Amino acid sequence: MKFVVQKFGGTSLVDEEMRRKVAARAVETKQEGYFPVVVVSAIGRLGEPYATDTLLSYAGCNKELSPRESDLLMSCGEIISGVVMAATIQKLGHPAIFLTGGQAGIITDNGYNNARILKVDPQFVIKHAQEGKIVVVAGFQGITKEGEITTLGRGGSDTTAAALGVALEASCVDIYTDVEGIMTADPRIVSDARPLGTVTYNEICQLAHEGAKVIHPRAVEIAMQKDIPIRIKCTFSDAPGTLVTKHSEVYRSTIDITRDRIITGITHIPDITRIKVSTKDNLDVPVFQSKLFKALALAGISLDFINVQPESVHFTVKSSVAARAKQILENMDINPEILPGCAKVAVVGAGMTGVPGIMAKIIEALSEEKVQILQSADSYTTIWILVKKEDTERSIRVLHRQFKPSE
Numbered sequence: 001m002k003f004v005v006q007k008f009g010g011t012s013l014v015d016e017e018m019r020r021k022v023a024a025r026a027v028e029t030k031q032e033g034y035f036p037v038v039v040v041s042a043i044g045r046l047g048e049p050y051a052t053d054t055l056l057s058y059a060g061c062n063k064e065l066s067p068r069e070s071d072l073l074m075s076c077g078e079i080i081s082g083v084v085m086a087a088t089i090q091k092l093g094h095p096a097i098f099l100t101g102g103q104a105g106i107i108t109d110n111g112y113n114n115a116r117i118l119k120v121d122p123q124f125v126i127k128h129a130q131e132g133k134i135v136v137v138a139g140f141q142g143i144t145k146e147g148e149i150t151t152l153g154r155g156g157s158d159t160t161a162a163a164l165g166v167a168l169e170a171s172c173v174d175i176y177t178d179v180e181g182i183m184t185a186d187p188r189i190v191s192d193a194r195p196l197g198t199v200t201y202n203e204i205c206q207l208a209h210e211g212a213k214v215i216h217p218r219a220v221e222i223a224m225q226k227d228i229p230i231r232i233k234c235t236f237s238d239a240p241g242t243l244v245t246k247h248s249e250v251y252r253s254t255i256d257i258t259r260d261r262i263i264t265g266i267t268h269i270p271d272i273t274r275i276k277v278s279t280k281d282n283l284d285v286p287v288f289q290s291k292l293f294k295a296l297a298l299a300g301i302s303l304d305f306i307n308v309q310p311e312s313v314h315f316t317v318k319s320s321v322a323a324r325a326k327q328i329l330e331n332m333d334i335n336p337e338i339l340p341g342c343a344k345v346a347v348v349g350a351g352m353t354g355v356p357g358i359m360a361k362i363i364e365a366l367s368e369e370k371v372q373i374l375q376s377a378d379s380y381t382t383i384w385i386l387v388k389k390e391d392t393e394r395s396i397r398v399l400h401r402q403f404k405p406s407e
């Protein structure tokens with residue numbers, strides 16, 4: 001059986017006409033001789049009646065809702081959209097059935113709100129597909145061994161699709177969304193961002209980890225384990241989209257393209273806070289430094305942009321945990337310097353390894369725009385720049401102009 005997993009994001013399911021297009025795509029895939037498995041997100045975004053954030057808002061203050069109950073509440077969104085999609089497919093005259101994450105065999109750990117998939121047992125998916133039905137599965141949710149409903153964290157429907165793709169040894173996993181593939185930058189920020197024709201798993205993983213939210217990085221990591229190709233496509237156009245694969249003989253011609261490409265894209269992560277600690281007045285600096293880092297690690301606070309110097313230590317944290325980090329440091333009699341409202345802009349490109357002059361070009365572009373670089377860091381495939389929140393979009397645009405990432 002040749003399965004194709006087709007995942008549709010919330011923005012692709014908002015009204016009846018869109019849902020009919022989605023249903024027609026699944027039926028067409030069936031007619032081409034594949035067994036489509038349709039994975040759906042909740043319908044729409046905050047404001048739409050059954051979007052994930054709307055459901056949470058019905059429970060009043062989210063913080064008072066226990067993680068278990070908030071997962072039960074959130075899981076309703078995908079159940080509603082899945083049942084509606086199965087009905088829409090049936091209306092087109094094709095048999096269809098809806099399965100919850102649990103019914104589709106998505107078994108997770110009990111990490112409510114951000115559960116990890118432990119295994120996938122797709123026997124019911126296969127059974128119903130064998131009976132000729134188009135199977136619609138609720139994305140973003142699973143079930144523990146004890147029968148508790150869990151959710152997989154933001155972007156979790158991508159993860160569901162990839163995990164089912166691997167379990168079914170699918171011909172490919174198609175991620176349908178509201179843009180024409182993976183773009184060289186977020187098209188909401190850079191109007192002339194261009195879709196990338198082919199990218200490798202590694203490139204897309206980097207882009208996704210650095211903030212390109214078009215696909216969840218965990219989904220890429222899962223598909224990569226079994227080399228299941230991923231295609232990112234637009235629900236509403238016939239544009240070719242982006243093909244994500246590994247380097248292989250089959251894609252030799254495309255390897256050359258990706259290898260020639262120095263910069264793949266520009267991404268960003270907002271809501272970052274920088275913390276600076278002076279170590280000048282300490283008698284034993286290494287002991288002080290290690291106490292500081294251990295205390296933050298013990299509290300489960302993950303750090304980024306770490307820069308240790310003889311007289312100071314700098315790092316960044318997500319703004320959501322900044323107050324907690326500050327408290328921990330103050331409890332140690334440290335008086336940190338806090339700079340909230342920063343963003344991390346990343347210039348990503350597997351081809352930049354060993355290419356001189358990239359940093360010079362970044363500085364040239366940003367200084368023309370009078371953007372102050374607060375801090376920088378680099379690996380052999382990414383250069384990160386910390387900027388003030390108000391400079392974020394300008395930085396992304398000018399870096400995109402400077403590097404012109406494209407196919």
Ligand code: ADP
Pocket residue numbers: 008009010011012041176177178179181182183184185186187188207211212213214215265
């Ligand atoms: P869905 O509901 O389909 O899962 P998402 O909102 O999760 O959609 O992801 C699609 C959005 O990702 C696009 O509308 C776009 O604004 C944003 N995005 C950010 N960076 C990129 C990028 N590099 N390429 C494409 N889209 C991007």
Ligand code: MG
Pocket residue numbers: 009155158213214215
């Ligand atoms: Mg998404």
